[in-house]
Amino acid sequence: DGIAANGSLYGSEFKSDDAMETDTTVLRDFEGATALSANASLAERAIEPALVMFEVHVPPSCSLDGVHSQHFFGTGIIIYHSSNMGLAVVDKNTVAISASDVMLSFAAFPVEIPGEVVFLHPVHNYALIAYNPSAMDPASASVIRAAELLPEPALQRGDSVYLVGLSRNLQATSRKSIVTNPCAALNIGSADSPRYRATNMEVIELDTDFGSSFSGALTDEQGRIRAIWGSFSTQVKYSSTSSEDHQFVRGIPVYAISQVLEKIITGGNGPALLINGVKRPMPLVRILEVELYPTLLSKARSFGLSDEWIQVLVKKGPVRRQVLRVKGCLAGSKAENLLEQGDMVLAVNKMPVTCFNDIEAACQTLDKGSYSDENLNLTILRQGQELELVVGTDKRDGNGTTRVINWCGCVVQDPHPAVRALGFLPEEGHGVYVTRWCHGSPAHRYGLYALQWIVEVNGKKTPDLNAFADATKELEHGQFVRIRTVHLNGKPRVLTLKQDLHYWPTWELRFDPETALWRRNILKALQ
Known part of the structure; x- marks a missing residue:
């Protein structure tokens, strides 16, 4: 049971000679019409078997969590494909809640099958959708493959990537782009009716893309996934009574996706979920339920940050040159009443921090048994005074509202x-x-x-x-x-x-x- 790279999952299944010949002819014709297009880049041809279009319908009786529409479309990527389970990843502006009817249309072969939401990341802007490979015929299953994730090394400014995705008529499209900012911090305000918004996330910005409605993936020349090109939802407020929903697209690094994927395949540390008739322990994500935002060190100096700490933070993050500050704590979290708005987070467990990933890594260390409790030792600066605080973390599943x-x-x-x-x-x-x-x-x-x-x-x-x-x-x-x-x-x-x-x-x-x-x-x- 593993990633199917050659599509030989159904080799032992009996079929008549006529049926086999028909399937082979359809498969050959379809491949010739799509992936072998003369204008397709190497990255596009490599990743096309893993591209999938999502059509999502939220029933009116299931409009939970402030979801702002009933119909969504978006491009996802197949990241796991075996004989009994397939997994695809897509942004949470396409699959916002678990109570959704999801249909998957594959770029590699004209087939549409249902999917089920199995994991909604509590922080990052992505969801994992499972489908049943046995619902496909052998011809389609043989050309659908999982993409290879490449979380390391992290993208740098100036790197070349290929932006690949699907149009509404399931035609693969790609272009070569340059990374202009690999660590842009998001700042999305709350909507009038609170709904999911990406927080504590750094995203990737490109010099050119296909517009605000085009999603897909960022790949290298071999078609390996460097990031998900996902859609984000925001609300633009023109006045106290007038606002409008907007969306934009940015790159989501795949390191958080690969970590969760590995836990689902090998067995997570949370309650089991029935996926295609098999109970699988699902992962729990440990997080610090605090919303943070970055401040440039040049600005932080005027708020009392010492030269010694500035030197330490510059050495830790020479590119970012920033410090994280507290915007607010989630009500009911273990951090509530401990951290205050405006606090500067200088270090976690005596290690300097300059980005959101540093906080996530410290939370994951707790699950690896390096510490005997579930608390983080934070060094913060509050109103010019350096303080040491012990702050609890919280574990969250990927089920969403149930x-x-x-x-x-x-x-x-x-x-x-x-x-x-x-x-x-x-x-x-x-x-x-x-x-x-x-x-x-x-x-x-x-x-x-x-x-x-x-x-x-x-x-x-x-x-x-x-x-x-x-x-x-x-x-x-x-x-x-x-x-x-x-x-x-x-x-x-x-x-x-x-x-x-x-x-x-x-x-x-x-x-x-x-x-x-x-x-x-x-x-x-x-x-």
């Missing part, structure tokens, strides 16, 4: 990371966050809108979804219900609505890792 309840037309869930990144959770309870509401529902008519927490139902506290489900099961059709809420801005509110179980029964949608299926359960309906 449970949602629809009550009276409002959709509630646990607060996702984009909400927690705002730095506030109500003390009364923060497990019932309203992420959506439906037109014409009781929630709509009585003003129970999104972006708030339900902390009480008829005087009963609802600190989590279990307590909320128990409280709403006791409510009858036509009953008036008193709700206490707390908004994202911290303002409390009390309202009353009339329950309508005839048109708006209470139900939950929950992901079952044992069967890898989403199940809809009716919690309360009109008898």
